[in-house]
Amino acid sequence: MSKCIALIHNSSVIIDVVRDVFERVYSEAELINIMDESLLRDIKEKGGIDYLGTRRICRYALCAEDMGADAVLMTCSSLCEATFAARPLLNIPAFAINEPMAQEAVNLATNIVVMGTLQSVLSPTVRLIKSKAIESSKEVKIEEALCAAAFEALISGDPQKHDELLIDEVARAAKNGDVIVFAQGSMSRLIPEARKRVNIPVLECLGSGVKQVKDHFES
Numbered sequence: 001m002s003k004c005i006a007l008i009h010n011s012s013v014i015i016d017v018v019r020d021v022f023e024r025v026y027s028e029a030e031l032i033n034i035m036d037e038s039l040l041r042d043i044k045e046k047g048g049i050d051y052l053g054t055r056r057i058c059r060y061a062l063c064a065e066d067m068g069a070d071a072v073l074m075t076c077s078s079l080c081e082a083t084f085a086a087r088p089l090l091n092i093p094a095f096a097i098n099e100p101m102a103q104e105a106v107n108l109a110t111n112i113v114v115m116g117t118l119q120s121v122l123s124p125t126v127r128l129i130k131s132k133a134i135e136s137s138k139e140v141k142i143e144e145a146l147c148a149a150a151f152e153a154l155i156s157g158d159p160q161k162h163d164e165l166l167i168d169e170v171a172r173a174a175k176n177g178d179v180i181v182f183a184q185g186s187m188s189r190l191i192p193e194a195r196k197r198v199n200i201p202v203l204e205c206l207g208s209g210v211k212q213v214k215d216h217f218e219s
Contacts (some may be wrong), residue, residue, distance in 0.1 A: 002030050003029055003030070004070050005022075005032070009033075010075075014035055015035065018210070025207060029214070031115065062089060065091060075097050075185065084096070093216060099132075099209070099211035102125065105132075106138055108178070108201055108203075110141060113173040114143070114180075115146075116144075117151035125216060145172070181201065185204070185205055
C-alpha cells in the first residue's frame, strides 16, 4: 500500500526538483505539496526561521495530518528546526530533508565544510551538524563557505555563473576539509561535476532526505 507524504516547501522552484527525486528514489509514494513562499521571504529578511514561521510550519504539518498524510517532509534546510518543533504535536513522522546528510557528514569526517549561497540556510545546517556530532559523542570542526555571489547571479538570471562560482568554491573548500556539505537542495544538481573536481566526499540533502522517508516505511 502506497504512503501519502506531505511536502512542505518555502519555494515553488523546489517542487519539481523534489518530485523528480521521489520518482527516482521512492516512486510509489503519493505526494501532497504545501507551499508558502512568504516563509522564504521572512527567512531571508530575518536571517532564519523565527517563532511565527515555526508556528506556521507546525500548522501546515497538523493540516497535513488532517488531510490523511502518513508523513511530513520539510524540503528546505532552513525549515529543519521547525521540523523538530512540529514532531511532538503530530501522530505521524515529520522529516527534515537535511538530517541524514548531517549525520553522514559527522560519520565521515571531523573537518567539515558547509557550503551555501544563503546564510539563512547555511546557519541551521551548521547547527544541525553540531547537534549530530554531540549525539555521536564526536568532536568536529566546521567551516562555513558562503557563496553569496552565486545567489546574486541566480536571481539576476545567470544560472551558468551561479554554477561556475559554486564549482570554483568547491575546489577551494576541498583544501580545508575532509567532506563538503551542500546546504541547499538547489545545489544538488551540481553534485556530479563537484565530485569530478575533488577527491573528498561531497554530500547533498535531497537524495538521502527522500530515502530516509522510504526507509522509515519499509523498515
